[in-house]
Amino acid sequence: MPFTPSPEVAAALAEGKPIVALESTIISHGLPRPQNLEVAREVEDIVRDHGAVPATIAVIDGVVHIGLTDDQLKAIANRDDIAKASSRDLAIISASKKSAATTVAATAHLAALAGIRVFATGGLGGVHRDANETFDESADLTALSQLDITVVCAGVKSILDVAATLERLETLAIGVVGYKTTAFPGFYLTDSGFTIEHRVESATEIAQIIHSREALKTNKSALVVANPVKHEMDRKRHDAILKSGLAGARKAGIVGKAVTPFLLEHFHTASEGESLSVNIEIIKSNSALAADIAVAKQQH
Known part of the structure; x- marks a missing residue:
């Protein structure tokens, strides 16, 4: 087996229980300590409260884990040697016996490998601004074009070129x-x-769509469920912070995959934590909906 399931996930796979995949990049790179561990635990509990089994995915010391024990969650949250792995990095990280949190692309790939078909994340990656010059486009899109998985997200990150995405x-x-x-x-x-x-x-309607996708063989690519956050940021403030963040990234010469973490950190600092609370609300809300979908899919 190319991965190690947690005892909880192993039992759920064996018994055919509904499972929701969860990414780990938000824990290692998206939220500050110690809040990251608290939120990771809360999100897993939300999935359980909605009748599904959480499967947080990560690579620890070369081993791919589908579902983490509490000690492993602590490691992802607190260790300083946790890289950020997209799907192209997985084999390299694993063979090198290194550790990494998984992006949307990597989490979706490993979830599908394990037979898990529902996945909750925050926001999708996509086409970056000025991509016609930089060719900067997230591997999330390529991965989702090749995987039979349903992804619950709050759309794409607002720092991207939404129209192009x-x-x-x-x-x-x-x-x-x-x-x-x-x-x-x-x-x-x-x-x-x-x-x-x-x-x-x-969620029942979404489960019906998933079954129709299977019947009509249009499930070779993903289904994206866009679930808007209830308490959005103030728009004027958001736009001003985005403008200053993009200018700051250009001035500092930040390009490629370093742009997103730079801008998200800029949002967190400049909004005095408002963006962080919205980010946490997003992942909680998406996890609850994903669990409802996984349960409805099982019952349909």
Whole structure:
């Protein structure tokens, strides 16, 4: 077996119980200590409270773990040697016996490998601003174009080129539905300014779509469920912080995958923690909805 399931996940896989995959990058790189560990535990408990089993995914000392024990959660939250792994890095990290938290692309890949079909995250990666010059596009999109998985997210990060990202999602045949909305959310914002075609009202409806995808063989790529945050950031403040963050990144010569963590940290500092509380609300809300979907999928 290319991965080691936690005892809880191993039992759920054996018994066919609903499981929700969770990424670990938010724990190691997305939230400050000690809040990161508290939130990781809370998110797992939310999944359990909604009737599913949480499977937080990470690589620890070369071993791919699908589901973490509390000691392993502590390691991801507190160790200083935790890299950030996309799908292309997994084999290298594993063979080198190193440790890494998994991005959306890596988590989705490993979840699908384990037979887990529902995944909760914060915001998707996508096409970066000025990508026509830099060719900077997240591997999340490529991964989701190749995997049968349903991803619950708060749209794409508002620091990205949302219009270009939606175009790429369409080109890659990645299905997108809005949960109780036709406004595509922009992570910190409930509405990115772009409309999506399909709206769903319940987890049961999403489960029906998942089964239709299987029947019609359109499940070779992912289904994205866009779940807008309830308490968005003040828009004027958001836009001002984004503008100053982009200018700061340019001035510092920050490019490639370093841009996102730089901008998210800038948001956290400049918003005096407001963006952090929104980020935490997002992952909790998405985990609850993902668990409801996993349970409905099982019952359908």
